[in-house]
Amino acid sequence: MTSPALYGPSGGTRRGGLRQRLRRLADAAVTPLDLDDVLDVFHPLRGGLGDTGLRGRIVEVRPETADSATVVLKPSKDWAGHVPGQYVRVGVDVDGVRLWRTYSLTHGPRRDGCLSITVKAIPGGVVSGYLVRRARAGQMVQLAQAEGDFVLPDPLPAKLLLVTAGSGITPVIGMLRNLFSRATTPATDITLVHVNVNEDSAIFRDELRAHAAAGHLTLVERYDDRDGMLDVDSLSTIVPDLDERLAYACGPAGLLDALEAHHAARGLDLTTERFRTPLLEASGEGGSLTLATTGVTVDAAGDTPLLDVAEAAGALMPSGCRIGVCFGCVLPLREGVVRDLRNGQVTVATPGDGVAIQTCISAAAGPCTIDR
Amino acid sequence: MTVITKQDVNPTAHLTPEDVEQIGVELDAIRQDVLDARGEKDAAYIRKVVDVQRKLELGSRAVLLGSALPPLWVLGTLGLSVAKILENMEIGHNVMHGQWDWMRDPKIHSTTWEWDNASTAEGWKHSHNEVHHTYTNIVGKDNDLGYGIMRIDEDQRWHPFHLGQPLWNFINACFFEYGIAAYDLELGKNLSIPKEKRSEKFKSDLAKTLRKIRQQATKDYVVHPALGLPFGATLPILTANFTANLVRNLWSHSVIMCGHFPEGVETFERKSIPEDETRGQWYLRQMLGSANISGSKAMHLMTGNLSHQIEHHLFPDLPSSRYAEIAPRVEALFDKYELNYHEAPLPKQVLSAWHRVVRLSLPNGFLATTTPKNLPAQAKLLWAMSTKGPKVRRAAQARLVQLEKRQKAEKAAV
Numbered sequence: 001m002t003s004p005a006l007y008g009p010s011g012g013t014r015r016g017g018l019r020q021r022l023r024r025l026a027d028a029a030v031t032p033l034d035l036d037d038v039l040d041v042f043h044p045l046r047g048g049l050g051d052t053g054l055r056g057r058i059v060e061v062r063p064e065t066a067d068s069a070t071v072v073l074k075p076s077k078d079w080a081g082h083v084p085g086q087y088v089r090v091g092v093d094v095d096g097v098r099l100w101r102t103y104s105l106t107h108g109p110r111r112d113g114c115l116s117i118t119v120k121a122i123p124g125g126v127v128s129g130y131l132v133r134r135a136r137a138g139q140m141v142q143l144a145q146a147e148g149d150f151v152l153p154d155p156l157p158a159k160l161l162l163v164t165a166g167s168g169i170t171p172v173i174g175m176l177r178n179l180f181s182r183a184t185t186p187a188t189d190i191t192l193v194h195v196n197v198n199e200d201s202a203i204f205r206d207e208l209r210a211h212a213a214a215g216h217l218t219l220v221e222r223y224d225d226r227d228g229m230l231d232v233d234s235l236s237t238i239v240p241d242l243d244e245r246l247a248y249a250c251g252p253a254g255l256l257d258a259l260e261a262h263h264a265a266r267g268l269d270l271t272t273e274r275f276r277t278p279l280l281e282a283s284g285e286g287g288s289l290t291l292a293t294t295g296v297t298v299d300a301a302g303d304t305p306l307l308d309v310a311e312a313a314g315a316l317m318p319s320g321c322r323i324g325v326c327f328g329c330v331l332p333l334r335e336g337v338v339r340d341l342r343n344g345q346v347t348v349a350t351p352g353d354g355v356a357i358q359t360c361i362s363a364a365a366g367p368c369t370i371d372r
Numbered sequence: 373m374t375v376i377t378k379q380d381v382n383p384t385a386h387l388t389p390e391d392v393e394q395i396g397v398e399l400d401a402i403r404q405d406v407l408d409a410r411g412e413k414d415a416a417y418i419r420k421v422v423d424v425q426r427k428l429e430l431g432s433r434a435v436l437l438g439s440a441l442p443p444l445w446v447l448g449t450l451g452l453s454v455a456k457i458l459e460n461m462e463i464g465h466n467v468m469h470g471q472w473d474w475m476r477d478p479k480i481h482s483t484t485w486e487w488d489n490a491s492t493a494e495g496w497k498h499s500h501n502e503v504h505h506t507y508t509n510i511v512g513k514d515n516d517l518g519y520g521i522m523r524i525d526e527d528q529r530w531h532p533f534h535l536g537q538p539l540w541n542f543i544n545a546c547f548f549e550y551g552i553a554a555y556d557l558e559l560g561k562n563l564s565i566p567k568e569k570r571s572e573k574f575k576s577d578l579a580k581t582l583r584k585i586r587q588q589a590t591k592d593y594v595v596h597p598a599l600g601l602p603f604g605a606t607l608p609i610l611t612a613n614f615t616a617n618l619v620r621n622l623w624s625h626s627v628i629m630c631g632h633f634p635e636g637v638e639t640f641e642r643k644s645i646p647e648d649e650t651r652g653q654w655y656l657r658q659m660l661g662s663a664n665i666s667g668s669k670a671m672h673l674m675t676g677n678l679s680h681q682i683e684h685h686l687f688p689d690l691p692s693s694r695y696a697e698i699a700p701r702v703e704a705l706f707d708k709y710e711l712n713y714h715e716a717p718l719p720k721q722v723l724s725a726w727h728r729v730v731r732l733s734l735p736n737g738f739l740a741t742t743t744p745k746n747l748p749a750q751a752k753l754l755w756a757m758s759t760k761g762p763k764v765r766r767a768a769q770a771r772l773v774q775l776e777k778r779q780k781a782e783k784a785a786v
Contacts, residue, residue: 029595031587032486033426037479041426096415098476323654325688326501327470327482343404354476356483 044140047077054078054143056090059114061135064203068120068167069132070106075115075143082146084108084174085248085273088115089352091142094130098142100353101127104171104250104273105146108178115143118203120167144352150250150273151175156188157246161239163259165195165230165251166203171273172250173204180216190217191239195251198225230255232262243268250275287364291315292334292371300364305341307359315372317359324361333357336368374526375511375641376660383638384656386710395659395709396652402701403687406694415475417693421462421673422480429455437600439608449612453619454674459488460624461676466692468497473689490549490585495556495577505688509632509639509661516632517639519544519555523732524632525639530735530769532758537733538726548621553581592617623674626722627665631681633725634663636714658685659706663714664699665721672696682713735769737776 026035036049044055056073063069082088082105091100103117110116121132150171152160164172172192179186196202202221212219220238222230232255236242243266249259250273263270286302289309300309307329310317320328324342333349333356340347341361349355359370376382384392432451439445464487466472472480486493499515507513511527518524521544522537544551554560562574592613600609638660646653665671665679672679672695680695683702690698706713716724731739735757742750757768 025595028587028590029599031591032488032584038426038430040479041423093412093415093475093477095411096413096475097411320498320502321506323506323651325505326497327468327473327689328497328502330470330473330483343400343407345407354478356473356476356481358470 045074045076049076049078051078051145054145056115056141056143058135058137058139058141060137061131063132064118065120065201067132067201068118068203069135070116070118071131071135073115073117073141073143074113079113079115079143080145081109082115083151084178085151085171086146086148086174087150087171087273088117088146089144090117092127092130092135093141094126098354099127100142100350102275104174106170106174106177108174108181118167118170118173120203148273150248150271152179152248153246156186158187159189159241159245160191161242161245161247162190162192163195163235163247163249163251163255164192165255166197166201167275168249168251168255168273169194169203169208170250172248173207176208176211176217180211180214185216191220191245192217193220193222193230193235193238195222195230195255196224198223232258235259235262242266247271249273287337287366287368289313289364290367290369292369300368302339302363302365303341304363305360306338306357306362306364306368306370309364310359310370310372317372319360322360324358327358329359330356331359332371333362334369334371336364336370337366338362338368339365374639375644376638377641377644378527383660383712387656391709392656393650393652395705396650396655398705399655399686399702400651402698402705403690406687406690406698410474410691410694414691414693415472415477418463418467418472418475418480418691421458425455425458425463429459433596436596436609436612437603437605439600439612440603440605445608445612449615449619452612452616453623456488456616456620457623457674460620461627461678462673462692463487463676464489464493465676465678468493469501470689471691488588489552490581490588491553491556492577492580492584495581496552499556499558501688505685508658508685509637510642510645510657511639512642515555515558519551520558520560522729524728526732526736527639527641528732530732530757530765534733535758538730541726541729545622545625546618548625549617550585553585557581626718627675627678629725630665630718630721631662631678633728634714634716634721635724635728636712637661637663655686658682659711661685663716663721665718666715667718669696671718679718682715735765735772737769737772741772741775741779 023035030038036053039046045057054076056075058071059074060072061069062072084105084107087102087104089100089102091098093099103119105115106118107116119128119131121129148171152175162172162175176190176192179188192208194202194208199205199221202223205221208219211217224230239245247259247263247268247270249256249270253274256272256274260270260272286300286304288297289300289306290297291310291313294315296313296315298309298313300306305322307317307319307322311319318329318331320326322329332354333347335349335351337346337348338357339345339362341363346365347355347357347362349357357370376384387395428451432448432455435444435451436448439448464485467480467485468482468487470482473482475481478484482497487496489496504514504516509517511517511525518528521540523530523534557574557577562570562578593610596613597606597610600606640657640661645657649657659682662681662685664682665675667679677692677695678684680692680699683690683695683699684692686702687695687698703713703715734754738750738754753768753772757765
């Protein structure tokens with residue numbers, strides 16, 4: 001893009017005008033597609049598409065432990081950058097179905113412009129299992145811009161405590177790599193308490209030990225099989241100057257809850273990052289329907305199509321055949337669980353998934369919100 | 373055909389209500405097997421088809437820049453015709469049916485797709501997915517039975533206007549995309565309403581369709597010919613694009629005629645369809661109301677797998693690429709329940725459909741009762757039926773039907 005500041009506003013407008021005219025001509029030549037649909041065929045990672053067109057190509061899948069791997073991605077030119085500690089939403093086509101998940105970025109800004117995420121395959125995890133075991137270089141994924149406020153303050157405090165458990169290390173390794181890739185090592189005194197089930201499953205174990213050996217940080221490795229479960233009350237023994245350290249923690253909800261209570265009791269600040277949103281599960285007896293535009297919520301029986309429920313609630317709904325054939329009633333399910341009344345198949349949607357459902361054959365199997 | 377309930381032997385008479393519901397259960401099982409198997413391979417398939425189609429279209433249009441040279445004109449026109457056919461049949465039609473919605477890819481989704489056709493996706497989805505696929509072959513409800521300009525069933529009343537229907541059908545075939553657009557708008561019905569009484573919905577749909585037609589025509593008949601200006605190819609590109617559209621129209625019209633018009637495809641009486649038609653009954657209607665085209669893989673691809681019209685009508689939302697694999701199971705089900713699985717090669721089906729169009733352009737029984745000997749008398753009768761108003765028409769029609777019946781009875785006696 002031409003910078004208006006560089007060429008002056010009039011120059012920018014003229015060029016912009018020409019560009020726009022050329023673009024309109026190109027769109028007219030490929031209608032009903034637009035130019036971007038055509039360019040996607042040849043260069044899907046180009047810029048100028050805005051956030052909705054953000055994508056990435058897998059460059060490398062590197063195993064970390066038996067059940068985790070680092071996926072290196074080349075993002076579109078529109079990638080706006082990130083601060084270490086932030087996460088990114090990734091849309092992965094698993095068995096042909098696009099599923100969105102959130103992963104922490106495990107690097108600072110890299111010289112090669114790539115992103116990396118490190119994924120631990122959780123039992124029954126469709127996307128994590130796919131990324132660790134089946135993803136290959138060259139495949140495309142969808143991306144959203146980086147988000148999250150689990151980031152270090154600027155300037156850095158004198159003393160820092162990082163507590164991580166399992167894959168909770170992923171946002172923290174991004175912070176550490178960023179800090180220690182700089183020309184001058186920061187003066188901050190860092191203690192990292194890294195909790196894992198056992199030594200073999202500890203992601204980034206050797207890299208962290210190397211940082212400790214280089215004097216970058218004090219590493220406290222805790223292994224459940226060797227040391228027992230970490231009791232947060234013992235933290236002040238493990239880290240004697242606990243009260244002087246600004247604390248960051250990432251890991252399972254149980255640990256974070258305990259830490260938050262512990263720090264609150266001592267009047268200390270703690271920033272946490274929680275990974276898993278509570279999993280939605282299908283209930284047997286229907287649920288509720290919320291219409292997003294009006295905010296109206298009504299009960300929805302498990303044997304009544306959401307279309308009927310919404311219409312009974314006074315909503316004007318798109319509809320057609322009412323037998324699941326014509327797809328005239330398809331609407332986005334923003335969040336919730338629905339069951340296909342024809343074969344009982346359950347569909348789960350979390351915000352941002354972009355799941356569209358046929359409301360005429362879908363019944364609530366939990367609280368549901370549709371974009372209507 | 374005559375609606376099944378008025379035929380001498382109703383082809384479903386041997387089925388008990390339990391049989392009909394069992395057919396539904398067995399078809400549901402086939403559907404479920406495909407849903408369970410559907411996955412990465414299918415997604416890769418449709419993305420590949422879209423990719424190939426886009427490259428073929430771009431490549432063909434590039435070749436056409438040199439279409440001042442006749443061989444390049446032929447090559448480019450051929451490529452563009454194939455690209456347009458793929459776009460309409462295997463991609464557009466099927467994507468708009470929601471066959472690929474399960475991928476959750478907003479770029480290949482029934483709610484976002486727009487196709488290279490005069491008719492808007494929105495209008496098409498209503499008239500095709502909703503009306504035609506729900507009320508398939510119900511006389512008076514499924515407007516696909518003759519598109520409102522033809523008589524495709526004995527139970528549609530004959531009118532002198534129908535004498536011209538072989539011609540109407542041919543013109544419709546040549547300009548099929550506009551025919552579809554007009555049909556989606558229910559243009560005839562709506563234009564007969566005084567201007568000030570037309571619905572807001574019609575006015576807005578009409579505006580959208582005209583806009584779409586303008587954009588489509590601008591692309592093929594203004595922008596691309598203009599791009600050919602520096603190569604001296606303006607006129608050849610214009611004719612190439614017109615030809616490609618014509619080829620696409622003739623092809624898609626033929627394929628679609630084969631789906632429901634060949635002789636032997638059943639139709640249904642409006643009042644014979646129960647208000648609360650069961651899934652089994654709906655399936656049965658789809659089974660009898662469609663016809664397949666046999667042929668090669670290339671044929672299936674170019675028809676958008678509408679060559680598997682029966683499978684498509686049973687499972688309009690299953691990926692088209694799966695129809696071929698379930699067809700043997702569907703056919704076995706037809707055999708099991710002693711129903712006619714209507715399948716024939718393309719030329720035969722096209723001919724059969726045209727035969728029906730010609731036959732029904734004349735009053736019921738007219739062709740059957742006409743011999744070289746009585747030709748002058750028959751011609752006189754037809755003239756009277758065409759010119760003397762509905763009363764004469766009804767009387768003459770009754771006589772023709774009676775005569776046909778008597779001839780049949782005599783034949784049977786011999």
